[in-house]
Amino acid sequence: MPNKSSLKNLLSRQDTWRGRNRSLRKNIITTGNNSLDRLLLGGWPVSALTELVSQQDGIGELSILLPTLKHYADEGKLCVWLDPPYQPYAPALVNAEIPLDKLLVVRSKDSREWLWAAEQSIRGNALLFAWTNRAQPSYSALRKLQLAATESLVPAFLFSPPAAIKAHSPALLRIELESMKPNILSITLHKLRGKVPGAKIQISLGDVITERTFLDRLPVNINYPQGKKSDYPLPLKHKVQQLNT
């Protein structure tokens, strides 16, 4: 006869199909953006590993997670940032109403420590943002994190370099982020259970042009250099949907 607690653990797993519930993805959290929610069939999957492959730093890869970060931080959960590529800037986080005491930056010395810290954070029900700066983790390492995530109550996010897109990944959700225009993030779906990959959307990260700009008085070019990329456009704020933050 199975142990009562082990049965309870099994039923609490998000990938256990029960009776009439046809949807396996019953546990999701909204991204804060309607079009992104539609792309992801409702939002970020909770109790799962999500991989974000960013073509470059600074294109808004973290901004799309700020509503999720704020949600879990407000709930009192710890948010672990494992090996972030740069130092998080506290005033910007405070402006985004994120409590600083709920953020914990962890620096690992090697890939073994990285994997241990990531797994511990997931098993400790912390919201994990992990960057793979050192070397792309192996499939088995990511599989370990994905399995740990199925038993946790929060999502786990993995930021991978562009080269990672060619490798297989056990993550439940895999998206690619790129930006050809400032403030506009292009998101391509590569893997999501229940949806054909390849879908693509564009979202705006907000208007950043201030009225007190006197760019023409600057001693530098304010337009993109001719010959490199002609008539480089500035962001068009009315053509794309705003991030609902």
Add this chain to the structure above:
Amino acid sequence: MKKHTIKNIEQKKEIWLYIDFPLLALDAALADIENIKAESAIAVASVQKNVRRIVCCNSYAQKWGVDPDLSLSTALAICPDLHVLSRSPGQENLLLHRLALIAYQFSPAVIINDSGIWLELSGCDQLFHGYSKLLQRLHRQILLLSVTATTGIAMSALAAHLLCGQQFQYYLPNEDEMHRNLMTTELFKLPGNQKQQNNFKQLGLENIGDLLALPRSALSQRFSAELLETLSLLNGEKPCTLKRFTPPIEFSDEIQIPYGLHNKDSLLFSMKTLLQRFCVYLIARQCHCRKFVWHFEPLFGERQSMFITLSASNNNWSSLLTLSRLQLERLELPQSIEKISLFSDQFIDMPELSFDLFGDQIALNNQASTLMDNLYARLGIEALSQPSMSEEHLPEKAGGMSPPNRVTNTNYPTSKAPQPLWLLTNPVRIQQRNHQLHWKQPLTIVSGPERLCGNSWQTEQQRDYYLACDSKGARYWLFRESMNKQWFVHGLFS
């Protein structure tokens, strides 16, 4: 009204439990020794009047005819395989205090005697749902220390001592039964000198009932005032004034390992034992621990210390052991460890737990602090940090990183202009080619400026911050220094 008064008087009646440890010397000597077979005949000996005599022995030795007070040479002649241990009063005292700490979990009034302890139990039954359950749990905890215990229960401390039997009883006798037991107790058990005992015999007194039946005035003429005082204590007419036990304000305990331990895994068993004792102490003191330190002493060389700091209070031995194990992995220890000790003097009062409807919040907080402690123990404090703010204008000073759990103020005025989520710790100077800014690739200014000034009385620094982007849409935070007109990149709008 009258009934109510009688009830109040009844409630004030004391119930004393005396726990005797007849083999305390043997149990204390065996506490730190693991390689003796349980079935072998073991005895503890000490020097009494220049002769080594048996103090106490186990049942296997008794089967051979070894008894307390027997000289050691005689005992060895009777039982050649007798395993003899030296008596250690220090160890006995430590064990007795450890047992008192356990007893303190069951009653606030604990008194330590030479080889036993008293507990005043009246009113303690409510917490444990009855005296029987209290006694069972108490015995179970004592047995965890592998200590033999017998008990006596009465209405006064002295009577409980006199009524101490041969076994640990789980049943609380009623008042009449206790009185009857006391009255039938033989007088030779009563403390006093031989002359007094002879007087009892001459008067034909056999038990305490006979003595108490006599008028006090008659007794005062025949016996000393001490006997009358003893009888007052026995009846409960006079309160017990012996010093009550209180747990020490700091915890310190150690385990000696005579043969030495050579690897870290084998240390964990002793560490677990010490942590279990530590948690008994924490529960008895109703407090939580914030920091404790391990000392590992080798036979040769200097001792190694390992400090464990907890982000939140804790008194669970298994989580403390996990933290200790994780930190132990990073510690380089000498070849062989002969002694492990645990010390702590940093405690906080046990918080009053307030559960929400589903009891979720407390579990959450515990998880967060446990995770933080585990990460700290395995990766070290230098691996953990939290973003913090200070009242400065220059970004590298306004936003920094500080050790975790350091409460920082965030109520500083912040700029309304866009600010990056990533900050470069040191601003990176960027090139300017034919009026074109270059950092990895050409950059173009999108918005700005926002003027920020440093501490003008120290070093005058004026910076104009701009938002720039590259051809791939990455956005950067640039500034231009007013003094030397140099351009720097300082952050990324992730």
